[in-house]
Amino acid sequence: MRQALPVVADVGARVSSTTQVADAFFQTRLQVRDVSVEPGQFVQLRPRCLKGTYPYLRIPLSVSAVDTERGLVDVLYEVVGPKTSALRHVCVGDEVGFLGPLGNRFPEPASDVTPILVGGGIGVPPLIYFGTTLRTGERWDPILVVGARNAGKHLPDTLLESASADVRRATDDGSLGQAGLVTNLLTEALEAGSAAPVVYTCGPHAMMASVARLCAERDVPCFASLEEYMACGFGVCVGCVVERADKESQPSPYGHYARVCVDGPIFDARQIAW
Amino acid sequence: MTDLTTNFAGIELRNPVLLASGTCGYGEELAPFLDLARLGGIITKTITPQPRVGNAPPRIVETAAGMLNSIGLQNPGLDGFVQDKWPYLARLQTEIIVNIAAPTADLHREMSARLEDVEGIAAIEVNISSPNMKDGGMLFGCSPTASREVIAAVRSATRRPVIAKLTPNVTDIVAIAHAVVDGGADGISMINTLLGMAVDWRSRKPVLGNVTGGLSGPAIKPVALALLWKVRQAVDVPIMGMGGIATAEDALEFLVAGATAVQVGTSTFVEPGAAADIVAGIESHCDNAGIAQMEELVGTLRV
Numbered sequence: 314m315r316q317a318l319p320v321v322a323d324v325g326a327r328v329s330s331t332t333q334v335a336d337a338f339f340q341t342r343l344q345v346r347d348v349s350v351e352p353g354q355f356v357q358l359r360p361r362c363l364k365g366t367y368p369y370l371r372i373p374l375s376v377s378a379v380d381t382e383r384g385l386v387d388v389l390y391e392v393v394g395p396k397t398s399a400l401r402h403v404c405v406g407d408e409v410g411f412l413g414p415l416g417n418r419f420p421e422p423a424s425d426v427t428p429i430l431v432g433g434g435i436g437v438p439p440l441i442y443f444g445t446t447l448r449t450g451e452r453w454d455p456i457l458v459v460g461a462r463n464a465g466k467h468l469p470d471t472l473l474e475s476a477s478a479d480v481r482r483a484t485d486d487g488s489l490g491q492a493g494l495v496t497n498l499l500t501e502a503l504e505a506g507s508a509a510p511v512v513y514t515c516g517p518h519a520m521m522a523s524v525a526r527l528c529a530e531r532d533v534p535c536f537a538s539l540e541e542y543m544a545c546g547f548g549v550c551v552g553c554v555v556e557r558a559d560k561e562s563q564p565s566p567y568g569h570y571a572r573v574c575v576d577g578p579i580f581d582a583r584q585i586a587w
Numbered sequence: 588m589t590d591l592t593t594n595f596a597g598i599e600l601r602n603p604v605l606l607a608s609g610t611c612g613y614g615e616e617l618a619p620f621l622d623l624a625r626l627g628g629i630i631t632k633t634i635t636p637q638p639r640v641g642n643a644p645p646r647i648v649e650t651a652a653g654m655l656n657s658i659g660l661q662n663p664g665l666d667g668f669v670q671d672k673w674p675y676l677a678r679l680q681t682e683i684i685v686n687i688a689a690p691t692a693d694l695h696r697e698m699s700a701r702l703e704d705v706e707g708i709a710a711i712e713v714n715i716s717s718p719n720m721k722d723g724g725m726l727f728g729c730s731p732t733a734s735r736e737v738i739a740a741v742r743s744a745t746r747r748p749v750i751a752k753l754t755p756n757v758t759d760i761v762a763i764a765h766a767v768v769d770g771g772a773d774g775i776s777m778i779n780t781l782l783g784m785a786v787d788w789r790s791r792k793p794v795l796g797n798v799t800g801g802l803s804g805p806a807i808k809p810v811a812l813a814l815l816w817k818v819r820q821a822v823d824v825p826i827m828g829m830g831g832i833a834t835a836e837d838a839l840e841f842l843v844a845g846a847t848a849v850q851v852g853t854s855t856f857v858e859p860g861a862a863a864d865i866v867a868g869i870e871s872h873c874d875n876a877g878i879a880q881m882e883e884l885v886g887t888l889r890v
Binding site for chain 1: 609610611612616617619620632640641643644645646647648649651652653654656658661804805806833853855856857858859860
């Protein structure tokens with residue numbers, strides 16, 4: 314299931330564009346040579362203006378699109394604090410420290426399954442990249458289920474539809490798509506009896522916990538992309554850990570608490586103590 | 588060309604820049620980013636007698652000009668270290684200092700005795716300063732008596748240089764420095780992290796799973812420099828200075844304030860190659876300033 318991953322590098326990337334794509338959501342396109350990123354992997358960015366002492370740590374971000382031929386990597390993020398605000402304001406042509414690719418990737422599904430991608434809020438971008446990759450070669454027709462607080466927080470159709478011909482939307486306030494939780498849409502999709510569903514999810518912890526439970530109840534395989542407060546991103550600080558459900562059977566010191574950055578960020582949902 | 592070689596308590600270092608314990612694992616994760624042979628040395632992540640799973644998450648939070656951590660010494664234990672981590676470290680062309688912690692002085696002695704059989708360890712650094720260990724660490728390092736006892740236990744079991752790593756979370760760090768020298772320490776490293784806390788006022792909860800953690804990063808550099816200077820005047824053993832070193836200039840400031848060598852810690856999380864850049868920076872700054880040897884700098888603060 315695990316494929317060979319590209320080699321990690323600490324390089325300079327140039328901002329080629331930054332565009333607003335939804336309420337407080339921005340997409341920054343980075344020009345970076347000889348770096349490839351697989352779906353589900355992430356990068357640690359450091360805008361030059363951060364090369365002082367505050368904010369200090371890098372910004373870990375998932376990747377929403379990659380154009381290997383042209384050397385482009387897209388990151389899509391919500392501006393929530395000083396670091397994402399700094400990234401948003403980096404001028405076109407300016408350099409950003411780029412550490413990556415980091416972590417593992419979404420496992421490629423078997424050829425006869427129906428991938429169901431379930432994203433919430435800022436968890437949607439890596440699913441866009443994964444969905445787009447799945448559709449290339451027309452081996453899979455993924456269903457994309459996305460949730461957001463309101464219509465303004467939904468990513469544009471063009472982005473979502475690159476990942477799936479079957480996009481299903483939910484909002485907390487009912488301003489777009491179905492009112493309520495994304496898990497209601499997932500339940501519907503699972504009960505509609507898709508052939509051999511496999512779920513891939515990324516979003517708020519509580520949402521992923523519900524998705525994992527729904528899948529476990531139905532014996533549907535589920536892979537979750539986790540997020541934690543992170544310092545280094547390459548395994549050395551052991552800060553970004555999650556508790557494993559199967560810790561008793563894990564002999565390694567990282568068996569009880571697994572590192573999101575190098576043991577993940579993608580985990581089989583059954584391995585996690587939600 | 589400036590000669591960067593540094594003798595620290597009998598250990599011949601290629602240069603005075605080492606990676607601090609707990610920020611470089613056991614070397615392997617950093618290999619893609621820098622040539623470890625360019626460094627003066629590596630201090631391993633703390634090992635304890637038995638494996639430790641560490642503290643409940645969240646373990647990390649960014650704060651002004653730094654970060655808090657409450658990792659809790661997650662490590663494979665002494666046997667796991669010797670079996671799984673040492674073979675890689677042993678091949679590296681740099682000095683390896685092994686950092687240890689244990690719940691009692693006797694267990695410190697047993698660990699040190701066991702490590703005597705492992706060829707190639709340059710020195711033992713004793714972590715009597717972790718704020719994240721409820722059964723050791725800072726518990727010892729806050730008491731002169733306990734500090735002396737732990738260091739004496741290690742001293743009695745090893746021929747290697749013994750370095751005591753001090754906590755800044757004490758009323759009188761000079762008293763602790765005297766105690767570890769009395770106990771037989773050949774050197775001191777300082778400072779470990781400052782006890783800190785972050786609060787989420789909306790949920791009214793601490794951000795860290797362990798409630799409190801250790802503050803590191805540029806925020807603590809002035810504290811480290813002040814304490815280093817105080818200890819430098821009080822004891823004769825060499826000191827490894829650390830606390831917020833991010834640039835070659837930071838490192839040079841520590842040397843002037845009295846450090847014989849420096850450790851780079853949290854900076855590695857932000858720039859994994861930081862320590863190698865700092866070595867290069869020290870060399871070029873010293874060349875430009877006409878400094879031939881490191882001794883011309885160490886402890887030259889004019890007050």
